[in-house]
Amino acid sequence: MKTRIGIMGYGNLGRGVEAAIHQNEDLELVAVFTRRDPGSLAIHTPGVPVLSADKALSMRDQIDVMILCGGSATDLPQQTPAFANVFNVVDSYDTHARIPNHFQACDKASKAAGKISLISCGWDPGMFSLARTYASAVLPQGMHETFWGRGVSQGHSDAIRRLEGVQDARQYTVPIQAAVDRVRRGEQPVLSARDKHLRECYVVAKPGADKARIEEEIKTMPYYFDEYDTTVTFITQEELDRDHAGMPHGGTVLRSGVTGLNGEHKHTIEYSLTLDSNPEFTGSVLAACARAVHRLNRNGMSGCMTILDVPPAALSPMSGEELRAHLL
Amino acid sequence: MKTRIGIMGYGNLGRGVEAAIHQNEDLELVAVFTRRDPGSLAIHTPGVPVLSADKALSMRDQIDVMILCGGSATDLPQQTPAFANVFNVVDSYDTHARIPNHFQACDKASKAAGKISLISCGWDPGMFSLARTYASAVLPQGMHETFWGRGVSQGHSDAIRRLEGVQDARQYTVPIQAAVDRVRRGEQPVLSARDKHLRECYVVAKPGADKARIEEEIKTMPYYFDEYDTTVTFITQEELDRDHAGMPHGGTVLRSGVTGLNGEHKHTIEYSLTLDSNPEFTGSVLAACARAVHRLNRNGMSGCMTILDVPPAALSPMSGEELRAHLL
Numbered sequence: 001m002k003t004r005i006g007i008m009g010y011g012n013l014g015r016g017v018e019a020a021i022h023q024n025e026d027l028e029l030v031a032v033f034t035r036r037d038p039g040s041l042a043i044h045t046p047g048v049p050v051l052s053a054d055k056a057l058s059m060r061d062q063i064d065v066m067i068l069c070g071g072s073a074t075d076l077p078q079q080t081p082a083f084a085n086v087f088n089v090v091d092s093y094d095t096h097a098r099i100p101n102h103f104q105a106c107d108k109a110s111k112a113a114g115k116i117s118l119i120s121c122g123w124d125p126g127m128f129s130l131a132r133t134y135a136s137a138v139l140p141q142g143m144h145e146t147f148w149g150r151g152v153s154q155g156h157s158d159a160i161r162r163l164e165g166v167q168d169a170r171q172y173t174v175p176i177q178a179a180v181d182r183v184r185r186g187e188q189p190v191l192s193a194r195d196k197h198l199r200e201c202y203v204v205a206k207p208g209a210d211k212a213r214i215e216e217e218i219k220t221m222p223y224y225f226d227e228y229d230t231t232v233t234f235i236t237q238e239e240l241d242r243d244h245a246g247m248p249h250g251g252t253v254l255r256s257g258v259t260g261l262n263g264e265h266k267h268t269i270e271y272s273l274t275l276d277s278n279p280e281f282t283g284s285v286l287a288a289c290a291r292a293v294h295r296l297n298r299n300g301m302s303g304c305m306t307i308l309d310v311p312p313a314a315l316s317p318m319s320g321e322e323l324r325a326h327l328l
Numbered sequence: 329m330k331t332r333i334g335i336m337g338y339g340n341l342g343r344g345v346e347a348a349i350h351q352n353e354d355l356e357l358v359a360v361f362t363r364r365d366p367g368s369l370a371i372h373t374p375g376v377p378v379l380s381a382d383k384a385l386s387m388r389d390q391i392d393v394m395i396l397c398g399g400s401a402t403d404l405p406q407q408t409p410a411f412a413n414v415f416n417v418v419d420s421y422d423t424h425a426r427i428p429n430h431f432q433a434c435d436k437a438s439k440a441a442g443k444i445s446l447i448s449c450g451w452d453p454g455m456f457s458l459a460r461t462y463a464s465a466v467l468p469q470g471m472h473e474t475f476w477g478r479g480v481s482q483g484h485s486d487a488i489r490r491l492e493g494v495q496d497a498r499q500y501t502v503p504i505q506a507a508v509d510r511v512r513r514g515e516q517p518v519l520s521a522r523d524k525h526l527r528e529c530y531v532v533a534k535p536g537a538d539k540a541r542i543e544e545e546i547k548t549m550p551y552y553f554d555e556y557d558t559t560v561t562f563i564t565q566e567e568l569d570r571d572h573a574g575m576p577h578g579g580t581v582l583r584s585g586v587t588g589l590n591g592e593h594k595h596t597i598e599y600s601l602t603l604d605s606n607p608e609f610t611g612s613v614l615a616a617c618a619r620a621v622h623r624l625n626r627n628g629m630s631g632c633m634t635i636l637d638v639p640p641a642a643l644s645p646m647s648g649e650e651l652r653a654h655l656l
Contacts, residue, residue: 138616259605267609272600273595273598276594277595281467309639312462327461
C-alpha cells in the first residue's frame with residue numbers, strides 16, 4: 001500500500017520533498033498546495049495538481065499524510081495544529097525554545113482527530129537529535145557537543161540582507177576544527193559560542209554604500225554575530241551568484257564519555273552529515289517520516305510525537321524480516 | 329521506578345553490564361548468575377548475591393529484565409529462548425546469518441510469556457544497525473559500507489590461538505583508509521574484503537615452534553584470513569601482555585547518496601565509534617536496552633524485537649518533556 005502525500009508549501013523544502021518522493025516507490029505525491037496563485041506554479045511531477053491551500057480539507061480522503069513545508073517563524077505554529085485536526089502531518093519546526101508549546105498544540109489537535117503529528121523532523125532537530133539521544137543513553141557519563149557547518153545559514157544571511165546598503169549576502173557557519181578535535185579526543189572541554197564556530201559573511205554592497213559601517217553593523221549584531229569571530233568579505237553580485245549559489249550544510253554531533261567502575265575507559269561517538277543541499281536532505285527526512293506516520297497511525301497510534309518516539313524500522317521501506325537480514 | 333536487572337554470565341561482558349548499571353540511577357542490579365561455582369566469583373556491587381544459574385527461575389518476581397551475557401556460538405541460542413519464556417530478556421547475539429532463527433525462537437517464547445526479548449543489541453549488531461537503517465531510509469538512492477576497527481577481534485585471536493605451536497595471539501582488524509575516503513567522497517566504489525580491511529596479527533610462539541609454518545597457516549586460513557592482506561608479527565608474551573592487553577574496537581558506518589530530480593546533490597552520513605573497551609561499551613548498550621524493554625513491556629508490548637523496533641526515547645532515562653527540551 002502506498003503512502004499518499006500532500007505537500008503544503010512549494011519553496012525549497014517543498015521541492016525537496018517532491019524530489020524525495022520520486023526516490024521512494026512506496027510514496028506517492030497526490031497534490032501540492034500553495035497560498036500563491038496555483039496557476040503560477042510549475043511542479044516536477046506530471047499529472048499531479050497544484051491547488052489552493054484552502055482546498056486541502058476537501059482532499060482529506062485522498063491524502064494519508066500532509067507534509068507542511070512552511071517556515072518556522074510564522075507558518076508552522078499556525079498550520080501544523082490546524083492541519084493536525086484533519087490529517088496525519090509532518091513538519092520540520094525548528095524553533096527549539098518553542099517546541100514544547102508547538103508539541104502541546106499539535107498533540108491536542110491530533111488526538112482529537114485520531115491522527116499523528118510528527119513535528120520537528122529534519123536534520124537538526126531530527127537526525128542530530130537522534131544522535132544526541134542514543135549517544136547520551138549508551139554513554140550516560142559524558143558530554144556532547146554539536147558543531148554545525150560548514151554550511152549556509154539562511155537566518156544569518158537574511159539578517160545581513162536586512163541591513164541598509166546591503167544588496168545580497170551569504171553567511172557560512174564554520175565549525176572550529178581545534179574545538180572539534182578537543183571533544184573528539186575526549187577532553188570534555190567547556191566551549192563558548194566563539195570557541196565552536198566562526199561566521200564567514202560574503203556581502204554584496206549597494207553602489208556607494210559605506211562598507212566599513214556595514215562590516216561594523218554585522219560584527220556587532222546581537223545574538224547573530226556579536227558572540228562569534230566573524231569575517232566579512234565584500235564581493236560582487238556576479239561572484240556571489242557564481243560561487244555561493246548552493247545550499248550546502250551539515251555538521252557533527254560528538255559525544256565523549258567513560259565506562260568502567262572508575263571511568264577508566266574512554267569512548268567517542270560521532271555522527272556527521274555532509275550535505276550538498278540542505279532543503280533536499282531535509283525533504284528526504286520528511287518523506288521517510290511520512291511513511292512512518294502512516295504506518296504508526298494504521299497501527300492505532302495518535303497524538304503528537306517527535307522522531308525520538310518513532311521506532312527506526314517504521315522509517316524504512318523494508319519489512320522487519322528484510323531489515324534483520326540486511327541492515328541489522 | 330527502578331529497573332531491576334539480573335546478569336546471566338559474568339565474563340567481560342557481564343562485568344561491563346555491571347559497571348554500566350552503576351552509571352544509571354534508574355537501574356539496579358539484583359543478582360548475578362553463573363554456571364561456575366558462585367563462591368568463586370567476586371563481583372563489584374556490594375550486597376548483591378552471586379547465584380547458580382539454575383536459581384534464576386526462583387527470582388522471577390524480583391527481576392524485571394535478565395541480561396544474557398553468554399557467547400553467541402553456544403550459549404545464547406539456548407539461553408535466550410529458554411529465559412524468554414519467563415523473563416524480559418536482552419542479549420547481544422551477533423551471528424548475523426542465524427539471527428532470523430534466533431528471532432523466531434525468542435518471539436515464540438516471549439509471546440507465550442507476555443514478555444519482551446530484545447536480541448542482538450550491542451554496537452554491531454546494534455548501534456551500527458541503527459546507523460545503517462536511518463541512513464538508508466533518508467538517503468534511499470545510495471550505498472553504505474561498514475568499516476570495523478582498528479580493534480581487537482576476539483574470534484580471529486581465538487582462531488590463531490588454536491594453531492599448533494601458538495601460545496598466545498591478538499588480532500587487530502584495521503580499516504583501509506583509502507577505501508574509507510573513497511566512500512566518504514561519494515564515489516560509491518565496489519570494494520572487496522581485501523580492499524576494506526587489513527588483519528594485523530601479534531603472535532607468541534611456543535618455544536621451538538616453526539614460525540614460518542604458523543605464519544603460513546594464519547595467512548591461508550579460510551574465511552578468517554585468506555581473503556585479506558594479513559601481517560604476522562612474532563612477539564614475546566611479555567610484549568603481548570604489555571602492549572596488547574586492552575580490548576579497543578570501533579569503526580564507521582558510511583552512507584553516501586544523492587538527492588534531487590536528477591541525483592544532482594551528494595550527501596554523506598557517517599557514524600563512528602572509537603571504543604577503549606569493547607565489552608564495557610557493549611555492556612552500556614545492553615543496560616540502556618534493559619531500561620527500554622522494561623518500559624515497553626509495562627506499556628503492553630510483548631514478543632521478540634531488535635533495537636530497530638525500539639523508539640529511541642525508550643532507551644533514555646529522560647522523560648519525553650526532558651528529551652524535547654534538552655536533546656531534540
